[in-house]
Amino acid sequence: MTQPMIELREVSRRYDDGPPALHEATLTVRPGEAVAILGPSGSGKSTLLNLIAGLDRPDTGTVTVDGLRVDRLGEAASALYRRSRIGMVFQFFNLLDDLTVIDNVVLPARLAGLARGVAHRRAVEVLELLGIDRHARAYPGRLSGGERQRVAVARALMNRPALLLADEPTGALDTAAGQDVSGLLTALNAEGQTIVVVTHDLALARSCTNRTVRIADGRITEDVPSRAVTPEAAR
Known part of the structure; x- marks a missing residue:
């Protein structure tokens, strides 16, 4: 049986004295899947992404990515993990x-x-x-938003990562540029790239992922094929 690309087991994370940002989350992502993480602001989806990326550590539970126990890594090993095994794309x-x-x-x-x-x-x-090779010698400030996001994706793919993480990749783009990035993610996934996208954009979730995980109040509440997700899941 193929080893999971991502495996979270009973993961919880709390900041200060507030309610848990993530509570007993269990999630498995197989190689080649494209998964959208949906939920309102403060739901825990960014915390989930940060734990997968090794930017944060859980209080309880385990985080394993590509066979590596990410939650056990020290600072230097965590930085090496991000350079060698994952690529990250950000909203801005x-x-x-x-x-x-x-x-x-x-x-x-x-x-x-x-x-x-x-x-x-x-x-x-x-x-x-x-x-975007025609823009190789240009400076980012001279490119459109969609072109800059393509450059960001290119940078994320440079070290041939096993996993591509995208945090609101269309959040700063207009509709046309957002569709361009959606098509790019779809094409990468079709070639076998494992992708996890955190987004508020239901259209993005439906168009470029094959599975949607909904988070509310730090808990995973829904896990369905993307085309079955309802508009309420993105709110």
Whole structure:
């Protein structure tokens, strides 16, 4: 049987003296799945993503990604895990405006120790794959929102991650650019990329994922095929 890409078991996380941000969450994601995490602000979906990314640790429970116990990692090992096993895409791109597109994309590979020439060739390949190689020498500030998000995805894919995490990837985009990014995620998943998307965007969940997990008040309350999710699940 194929090993899960993500396996959370009875995971809880509480901040200060407030209610749990996440309460006894159990979730399994198989390789090649595209999963949307839906829920209102404060529901716990970003906490869930941060735990998978190793940016936070659970108070109780276990987090395993690609066979690695993420909840046990120290700071240095956690940083290495993020560089080598996962790619992350954010709502506001997080590109460096003083670097060209190709230099932004090359950066994760260089931080991972890949030789400059090898990293550059890999970056060219990824930019071509995503259809933005013509912008390789441009600066991010000269690109549209959709193009910048494509650059962010290219950067996230540089180290060939087993898992792609996207946090509100269409949240800062207009409708047309959002559809462009949705199509890109759909195409990547069709090629076998495992994807987890945190979003308020029901249309994104329906179009580019095959499964939707709903969170409310820190609890997983629904886990259904994306096309079966109702509008209420995104609120």
